[in-house]
Amino acid sequence: MRVHAAVSVLLALFVLVLILAGCSNRPLVYDVLVDPETISPNADGVADVARITYHLSRDARVSVYFRDEQGTQYLFRSDVSRPKGDYEALFSGVIENRLLPDGRYTCVLEAVADGGERAQVEVPLTIQDGEADYIEIRNLNIYPATFTPNRDGISDRVTIGYYLTKEASKVQVYMLGPEGDKHPVPEDKIRPVGQAGNHEHDYDAGVDLGATPPPDGTYTVVVEAEDAIGNRDVVRGQLTIVNGGVPQAEVVNRAALWSSSVVPLGGTLTFTCTVRNIGRVGIRTKGPEPGTLYTTGENFNSKEFYEEPGIFRLGLDYEGNSSGRMYPFRWQLGRDEELTVIEGQKYLMPGQTVIVVGHLQIVDEPVKVRPYYWLGLIHEQVWIVEERVEPVPISIGF
DSSP states (O other), X not given: OHHHHHHHHHHHHHHHHHHHHHHHHSOSEEEEEEESSEEOOSSSSSSOOEEEEEEESSOEEEEEEEEETTOOEEEEEEEEEEOSEEXXXXXXXXXXXXXXXXXXXXXXXXXXXXXXXXXXXXXEEEEOSOOOOOOOEEEEEEESSEEOOSSSSSSXXXXXXXXXXXXXXXXXXXXXXXXXXXXXOOOOSSSOTTOSEEEEEEEOTTGGGTOOOOOSEEEEEEEEEEOTTSOEEEEEEEEEEOSOSOOOEEEGGGOOEESOSEEETTOEEEEEEEEEEOSSSOEEEOOSOTTOEEETTOOTTTTTOOOOTTOEEEEEEETTOOSSSSOOEEEOSSOGGGSEEETTEEEEOTTOEEEEEEEEEOOSOOSSSSOEEEEEEEEXXXXXXXXXXXXXXXXXXX
8 A cells, every 4th residue: 555655646746747847848938829810900890809819838028019011010019027827918900099001910929038038929910901091180279278267257168179080989088287187078069979070068167067177277188089990099289277266255144234124115225235255266246336326217237237147246136026137236246446357357356355235216116015125146147146135024105
């Protein structure tokens, strides 16, 4: 029994030595295969891609390139580290974002082991019936090149336009910050994503949704497009953000002081309240100035201070208003001398507080003897920031 055991141990050792010897005698790279040897990369689903398989017997650094009949080399993999084992890579005929022309190529796989041993294997590959029409992004336009996403109604949006020469399977449009941070741009508003032809993206930096825009600075606008074959094109432009931010204001303590709870017909109702800019960007506003007197037969249009997108004003409304417009009486946030003029527009600056006084002469009989009156902080053609501030019933004496 002991003899049989010893023989078994010796036999096992002999087999192990043979295995190790076989492994050490194997070439550094073997079983290299390109399948199929002829591909037709045209997105028809038939032989569009070649599978490159190989085995490393030892750890090595691997490079793969394709050589055409004129000797030009096209690098596919460059000096990548690979531990020993089986590997495969898919090759669609695309090198550096462009499909190689139809023709005969040699796939060359080179490996360098850690100890300096080198190996090279060459396998033929033919490309035929490849899609020769490369995708291009033409005429990138960014307008305006500098914009101020702060909802003041002036240069709040930017249009990013370009032309796709053919249909794309993938399109990305984004802003790239100085630290590499990416800010996506919403999809095109005139054509489906990837369709050939003109495209136009409307970008507001997110402020329309109440989001804080990217920090002020100069960004790279990147448009990337890839077709079904894998051809890819990238174009870049510049866009600068200044004075970006979400405008924020409040009626302090959501309070107002009314002159009286009883006003005779023909008399004047006066309110006083305090408004503060609580955001990080200036708030655009316009007249009439605080202290302006309205009559119930007037409105801000009759005083030629028409509604304008993006401006903030304080409004007065009342129960029974039949003018067809909310807050028909509106006042500027602060007197002219209190505001900062930027490019001809008046702004209430961050942290600034102003007192707004308004007068309304009640010359028309209200629908009820004791109607309610209230104030509202309005961001015109955007939203009502504060609605029905300090509603109070006022008795109108006839």
